[in-house]
Amino acid sequence: DAKTTQPNSMESNEEEPVHLPCNHSTISGTDYIHWYRQLPSQGPEYVIHGLTSNVNNRMASLAIAEDRKSSTLILHRATLRDAAVYYCTGGDSGAGSYQLTFGKGTKLSVIP
Amino acid sequence: NAGVTQTPKFQVLKTGQSMTLQCAQDMNHEYMSWYRQDPGMGLRLIHYSVGAGITDQGEVPNGYNVSRSTTEDFPLRLLSAAPSQTSVYFCASSYYQGEINEKLFFGSGTQLSVL
Numbered sequence: 001d002a003k004t005t006q007p008n009s010m011e012s013n014e015e016e017p018v019h020l021p022c023n024h025s026t027i028s029g030t031d032y033i034h035w036y037r038q039l040p041s042q043g044p045e046y047v048i049h050g051l052t053s054n055v056n057n058r059m060a061s062l063a064i065a066e067d068r069k070s071s072t073l074i075l076h077r078a079t080l081r082d083a084a085v086y087y088c089t090g091g092d093s094g095a096g097s098y099q100l101t102f103g104k105g106t107k108l109s110v111i112p
Numbered sequence: 113n114a115g116v117t118q119t120p121k122f123q124v125l126k127t128g129q130s131m132t133l134q135c136a137q138d139m140n141h142e143y144m145s146w147y148r149q150d151p152g153m154g155l156r157l158i159h160y161s162v163g164a165g166i167t168d169q170g171e172v173p174n175g176y177n178v179s180r181s182t183t184e185d186f187p188l189r190l191l192s193a194a195p196s197q198t199s200v201y202f203c204a205s206s207y208y209q210g211e212i213n214e215k216l217f218f219g220s221g222t223q224l225s226v227l
Contacts, residue, residue, distance in 0.1 A: 034215070043202050043218035044155065087154065099170060100216060102147070102155035 004088045009107040012078045020073040020106055022088030027068060034100065035062065035073045037084040044087065044102075047073065083110045114138050118203050118219035125193040125226045133188040133222050135203030141217070143208035144186035148172065148199040149221075155202065161186055162208050193226045200224070 005023040012018040024033060034049040048055055048062045050071075055062040061074040075082055087105040119134045137144065145160035157170030161180040175197060177189040186205075190197060200223050204216040 036216070043220050044204075044216075045218065046215040049215060099157055099160060100145070101157060101171065104152065104154040 003101075004090060004103045006086075006088055006103060006106045008104070009109065011109045011111060012075075013111050014080060015077050018075040018078045018082070018108065020075075020086050020088075020108065021070065022072070023070045024088065024090045025069040027090040029068070031090050033062070033064060033068075033071050034089045035060070035071075036087045036089065036102070037082075038087070038105070039084045047086070078108075078110045080110050080112065083108055116203055116205055116217050116219035118201075118222050120222060121220070123222060123224050125190075125224065127194060127226060129193050130189070130191050131193065133190075133201055133203075133224070135186045135188065135219060136184050137186075137203075137205040137217070138184065139205065139217065140183060141205035141207055142183070143214075144180065144203065144205045145170070145216075146176070146178065146186070146188045147202045147204065148197075149202060150199050158188065158201075195226045198224060198226045 003026050032049045032051050035047040036044040037047050038044045048057055048060050050062045050064055063072045085105040085107050087102045089100050089102045116137045142163045146158040147155040148158055149155050156172045158172055158176050159170055159178040161167045164180050164183050167178050167180055180186055200221050202221050203219040206216045207214040
């Protein structure tokens, strides 16, 4: 299984950029790196995913280290609505199976 | 768009009772899965399925059964509920292309209490 390590919590000021780190040193070469977030009392929602290259979408950017052992989710301008628990996860898609395992995530607080 | 629909939203059971948590998706996703979320534990995978008639165990499968008779539905059965199964349960689905991972769509969750 791909195991991930994230800080328990982080704080950011509103409208400042936020860099959320994740270590996934056991991820295999074909597994994508996913990020999800969970707002209070809601189900997780997809943020972004990538394999090797850095990825951008309307929500965030994903920077993946060249050795793929770590990645960073970048929120370019934090808003109060971005306060959530952010999960980094790596798939375990060995032949014939597919499991996306989540760790405990990083709780992001945004300070007005 | 309905997406992933879970029912019920809340349920209280007595120890030893059985029940089925329902999950349905209308996106024609091959992959479906069940997670449980306990305070401070993140999300843990219970069971998953990569298509009708195919299921497999995740990280914490004990005490739970699943079946996948159609692409749309993936019910989770608790045969004899225990207090340790008190948790919030999430169903998720995605496209599945073998080893190509796609994003998961989650339901809104079922909060289960076992007394």
